[in-house]
Amino acid sequence: MHYFISPVLWQFLVKWLAHFPLFPPEASSVAPYADALFFFLLFISALGSGIVILMVVSFSVLYHKERNPEATQIEGSTLLEATWTIIPLALFMIVFVWGALLYFRIYNPPTNAMNIYVVGKQWMWKAEHPGGQHEIDALHVPVGRPVRLTMISQDVFHSFSIPAFRVKREVIPGRYTTVWFTATKPGTYHLFCTQYCGTLHSQMIGWVYAMKPEDYQAWLAGSTSGSSLAQNGERLFASLGCNACHSGNPSSRGPNLAEAYGAKVQLANGSYTVVDDAFLRDSILNPSSHVTAGYAPIMPTYQGQVSEEGLIDLVEYIKTLHSNDRVQQTLNTSLVQNSGSTTGTGASAQGQAAAETPRMVNK
């Protein structure tokens, strides 16, 4: 064979056949399900194309002009029309139901999934673990445990794709999207941005490290930044002065935040909603359209004052808030400091430091 093509090309092909993949690794719990559907689709495609090719080729041979000089006029056949309407329709319906089941499997996270936040920005991925570990263009996850990603973009549309896991989800400015997976095989896998996002779109790539649980614990311990997301959130909460209104006192001007996450609240317009990440985020940025019933619409917007990472910290803090002790403690501390230092420099210095924290983790 290699006598007929250039030796360079031959080497290239041999090397490729030995080393280059033709099929992606199956490294998550949904990957085998996705591939099963893919092989079924390949099968019906081959079947359909095969029938068409068979018809075209055999008629070309059988009814070639030399063999069949006179055509026989045929109007059509209702029976045949019905056949090739109903059989493809039935196959497509199977594909539809199968695909829908897979879709719901991939996009409905189990309740016990661990949560990791992902912020997309031109042109990098930033992952934030609840323990405060930050990583850029990388994602460390344990195998055998469901992981839910709560994702948001700081600028344009991005899309978070891990081909080896067969999962992908658009990352959109202004709203949280989620995706989940359970990695099954330890290893290193590609992480791509698949939505065109500007100049360095093709550089917005990274690696997913699926690790054995014990390795993952070791990594978590070795990568800690000193404070968890909730702790960052607490500092931000204090520095923005949120606790002035959300103190949890019966007379306070803002709703009580303890145990608020996951609760069902009535809004001023009478409708009910469940407090989730998206609701908390929107309430901070656009409070006037998320007023809880019984409260005056006095909260100012924090649009442009808090980064997406800061919002994640705040949401994470409110999630962990099970009583108002901490809020009131923070309140007391800041009051004490305010009254304690006559010049007020102490409090403002602390406030600045707290405000600096999210900015430092910003990039």
Add this chain to the structure above:
Amino acid sequence: MSTIISLPDQSTATLPKRSYLNSEYGLKSWLLTLDHKRIGILYLIVTLFFFCIGGTMAALIRLNLLTPGGELVAADTYNKLFSIHGIIMVFFFLVPIAPAVLGNFLIPLMIGAKDVAFPRLNLLSWYLFVTGGCFELYAIIWGGMDTGWTFTTPLSTHYVNTHVVSAALGIFVAGFSSILTGVNFIVTIHRLRAPGMTWFRMPLFIWSYYATSILFVLATPVIAITLVLIVLERVIGIGVFDPAKGGDPLLFQHLFWFYSHPAVYVMILPGMGVISEVVACFSRKRVFGYTAVAFSSVAIAVFSFFVWAHHMFIMGISNYSALVFSLMTMLVAVPSAIKIFNWSSTMYKGSITFDTPMLYSFSFIGLFTIGGMTGVMLASLGMDIHLTETYFVVAHFHYVMVGGMVSAVMAGLHFWWPKITGRMYPEPLGRLAAAILFIGFNLTFFPQFIVGYLGMPRRYHSYPPEFQVLNVLSTAGASVLAIGYLLPAVYLLWSMKYGKIAGANPWQAPGLEWQVQSPPLTENFPEPPVVDFEAYDFEWLANHTKSEVQTVG
């Protein structure tokens, strides 16, 4: 050669003394013409010019992807290349090539009319198209745009500083050309059919162009207004798509795809019309299941308005609306399958010859089947999560748009070339080019299915090195494909002067357009025809020819 239809004695055929080509001379007679055939030719020249630009961009894209590092051009340049390629090929080649070129030339001839209903509007459409094209050329020459052809917000509105405004305005202006052409065709088909040409005596070509025209009229206004919103957002920041101002970036996706999915059918339906004509003619048979094929065109046009969100399955639309759109997409696949089986069955008990247009039709049937089946894969919700936004999608829509539509355009261009110019193209070269196109196409785009399933994202300037071999194959195929386009360009130009004289009906086809001289008179028919025969009525044609011979003899 025996496998070619025995042409009528061409040694005695002469070019008619008077035809639409020589009725008037000079540039002015072309630029101010109201003749639908000349306007068709004007469109052909402009769309082929844009095809050359789009094709050059494609060649540069493939060259850059030869190496994983993307060494040929910078990332910004690459982004501009694929944006220009997409915008030009979609809005300035695929959308106008079949409706405006073949439709303008053939619809009046096929239904026995003197011209389209509004000849002045028709010329205005061409000028609008050219004006839109000038905006686009301005945008390209003065630095290009890097939004992709999809103009995704907020990237296109807030983050890029290239010529988005003029590119969007160019499409906006050219959009009016589509709308007016659509109106013109609808009225022409309703009002100007010759006596006796009932709806079910119309060639299937007319049915598919009718469906296309409906899409033009109903869908194009949506993209026009969406692009105006993009321009306003960029220029004065109205904030319809800006979350910071309470807008919704997903709204743009809904509006854009509400046009752009029907637009996909604008690009493929006319091709289906061409294939119906060609397969019938070279099988010497009426199209199998005429009514089924006719109604499947209309069904595709109707269903195509209710599938747009299948471009957004991973964008966080509600899971339940995703279900509805997936179901509708499965339904729209059925009429296409019906057509494929009907064309294949048309060959049954036919008397088949393998002239160039027929070879291109085979290429269409094969490639469109693959394009269609991979479309079903993408419509399947869970599968779409892995496949969307990868090279799998790129391969899929190139199988439909290039494999399907461009094959059909080539089939149509060769089939009606004798009618347009009065001369034959060289048959052996035609067959060679059809074969080269088929091989080159598959070599270019089949590897992209594999690299897509591996996960290679689309619109990547550089890529991980393990995808290189498949990309090299693809680039190699693209160079074969380029020969497949250049060869016809050369011999078709050559044949305009040196080709054999065709005579009125070289294919012995029964359509009305073949019953007049080639090239036709400016007024098409010396006297208004009366249609007393069905579409694809080869027996009528045989009797007609026999009686003519007897009368003359």
